[in-house]
Amino acid sequence: MQESEDTKQEMKAFEDYLREKGLKITNQRLLVAQKIFSSHNHFTAEGLLDELKDNKDRISKATIYRILAIMVEAGLLEEHDFGKDYKYYEHIIGHQHHDHIICMQCGRIVEFVDNRIEELQNKAATDNGFLITGHSLNIFGNCNRFPDCEFNKKK
Amino acid sequence: MQESEDTKQEMKAFEDYLREKGLKITNQRLLVAQKIFSSHNHFTAEGLLDELKDNKDRISKATIYRILAIMVEAGLLEEHDFGKDYKYYEHIIGHQHHDHIICMQCGRIVEFVDNRIEELQNKAATDNGFLITGHSLNIFGNCNRFPDCEFNKKK
């Protein structure tokens, strides 16, 4: 696994977080973080486990979940619910906030940003007396017009 | 349980759907539908079960889930994922589409509509080559400023 400059910085942020919290820097944590930082795709715990099966070092499912929880807590990862019965994760360090459009046919996930929507959401929240702490906007549709739409690809 | 005019029409829509699909009109289905149509609150399967416990007729959890599935399929009910590990349902017949703001402290759910957001979502989808089939916009926040905010109320 080659390390880009970005990946190096992200790894440093993770290690700094671990040290800061008095958590240990283990092989499993480094491997998982590296795998995650080396891709910008949305992934599932199961999918991550599969990818790491290839590795000489086997990592248990329980550990995967435990590490994902730490990274979410650290603000390095975001957890998404796209309507399936498992969660998706996305590494967000150095990524601006965005929303998602999910293809119901092939599972393709497209990111988009619209600052006007963001503003209108803030307005809706404050108008209703809420102090906004987060939001989730998912658009579901069909990307059939794309030539490479594959059915039931999901992990 | 008194039946308002609205409730009567909603019950009729449900019964029509059942007949149309060759499904039977059972006591359980009528009771569940009536309980649902008699309130405009968001509810969970568990909560619905509790409410029906009071009734002389006991309905099993399995049946609740089966009936909820039918009503969602019929377009009478909408299923929501508000970030908890159970689903919320909302009866939507005769209700215009709306999004939700959820209080992370007390679980209070406020509905809002913003047509500009709807338009911008449609634009985002079509701009990305998607044929939009649905969307879910949830804003999470804190309604602590409200005097009657109760913590951990959730069903």
Next chain:
DNA sequence: GTTTGTGCAAATCATTTGCACCGCG
């Protein structure tokens, strides 16, 4: 009468957790 619905308990499935052993610091 048949066929579909219901209740019960057992099965699923993603995620979490208890516990004995392992390895970082």
Next chain:
DNA sequence: CGCGGTGCAAATGATTTGCACAAAC
């Protein structure tokens, strides 16, 4: 060393399902 981390298997919790009995048409 000593405590947090890991792997395994068992626990959890919402939802689903198989099956025998009951109710609708």
